[in-house]
Amino acid sequence: MAGLLSAEHLGALVATGIAAALLIIVARKRNEREIAYICRALAVVLVVDEVSWWVFVAAGGVPGAQLAQALPLQLCDVTTLIAALALWFRRPLLVELTYFWGLAGSFQGLLTPDLPQHFPTYPYVQYYIAHGGIVATALLLVVGLRVHPRPFAVAWVGLLALMYAALLGLVDGATGANYMYLASKPPAPTLLDLMGPWPWYLLGAAALGVLFLAILDAPFYVGRRKSRLEPQEVAR
Numbered sequence: 242m243a244g245l246l247s248a249e250h251l252g253a254l255v256a257t258g259i260a261a262a263l264l265i266i267v268a269r270k271r272n273e274r275e276i277a278y279i280c281r282a283l284a285v286v287l288v289v290d291e292v293s294w295w296v297f298v299a300a301g302g303v304p305g306a307q308l309a310q311a312l313p314l315q316l317c318d319v320t321t322l323i324a325a326l327a328l329w330f331r332r333p334l335l336v337e338l339t340y341f342w343g344l345a346g347s348f349q350g351l352l353t354p355d356l357p358q359h360f361p362t363y364p365y366v367q368y369y370i371a372h373g374g375i376v377a378t379a380l381l382l383v384v385g386l387r388v389h390p391r392p393f394a395v396a397w398v399g400l401l402a403l404m405y406a407a408l409l410g411l412v413d414g415a416t417g418a419n420y421m422y423l424a425s426k427p428p429a430p431t432l433l434d435l436m437g438p439w440p441w442y443l444l445g446a447a448a449l450g451v452l453f454l455a456i457l458d459a460p461f462y463v464g465r466r467k468s469r470l471e472p473q474e475v476a477r
Contacts, residue, residue, distance in 0.1 A: 249360040254351060257373035261380045268385025276386070283378060284328035290370045291321045297363065314409060314420050316346050316402075321371050324378040334397075336388045341398040343379040345453040347372045355429040392465060395458040399451065422446075 264283075268276055295313055313319075320342045327335035350372045358364040382388045409420040419425055426433045426442065436445030 249365070250354065252360070253369040253373065257351060257369070257376060260373065261377040264377055264381040265385035268381055280328040280331075280381075283374065283381075284325040286370065287321050287325040287328075287374050287378070290367055290374065291318060291325075294367050294371075297367070302363070312412075312418075314412060314418075316342065316405070316421055317350060317371060317375070319405070320347060320375055324375050327382060328378055331382065331386070331388060333388070333391055333394075336382045337390050337394040337398055338401070339375065340379045340383045340390060341395065341454055341457055342402065343375040344457055345450060347375040349431070351376060353429055353431045355427040355431075389461050389464075390458060395454050399454050402450065403447075 264279070267279060291313070320339065323335055324339040324343060326332075327339045351369075354368065354372075356365065356368050358368075360366075383390070406421055406423065410423050412418060413420055413424050417424075422433065423443065425439060432449065433442045433446060436442035436449075
């Protein structure tokens with residue numbers, strides 16, 4: 242497994258940052274036709290990347306992989322498809338899920354990848370296209386196109402995350418899988434290593450998730466609050 246902050250890890254992070262910055266710059270130009278093409282092209286890339294992984298696993302590309310663990314149920318799998326839909330349709334809930342789940346979840350996957358393969362293997366490329374693509378999509382939609390989260394969006398997104406985690410907990414219990422690392426910690430170093438053994442690290446992860454969501458919502462909360470106060474100040 243490649244070490245954290247190795248050349249191939251840093252290269253993927255830099256590539257993601259450059260791609261996100263370029264997408265934001267293009268989006269700020271507000272050429273709707275170009276933006277629509279770019280959004281839909283990125284959506285196709287995300288879907289093809291995700292489906293190609295299913296085909297790879299089904300063809301035996303991951304030796305010893307159990308069928309239960311190979312199902313496309315990881316939060317990143319779901320967020321990839323949601324991000325593609327958000328790019329295509331730009332519906333508020335889809336954008337909010339992409340932004341909060343993507344930056345709170347997939348961004349951690351970029352920083353602490355659970356990835357034994359190395360560049361330039363297919364799993365390496367697929368992993369970083371998926372995780373980096375989600376992060377770049379979230380920033381494109383929210384920062385570039387300014388599709389900002391609505392009031393109370395963070396509460397709905399957090400509730401949906403808990404409901405999905407509960408569903409995956411049932412799947413893990415029935416199949417012996419480990420989706421969302423609910424049954425055990427990942428082998429790669431992550432923040433979960435600081436939160437004690439199972440099941441206590443699950444409580445720590447939930448608290449950390451709430452903190453991440455609050456941080457991601459903070460700029461928009463401040464903006465909404467400021468916009469509400471400004472008319473009152475003018476009236477005075």
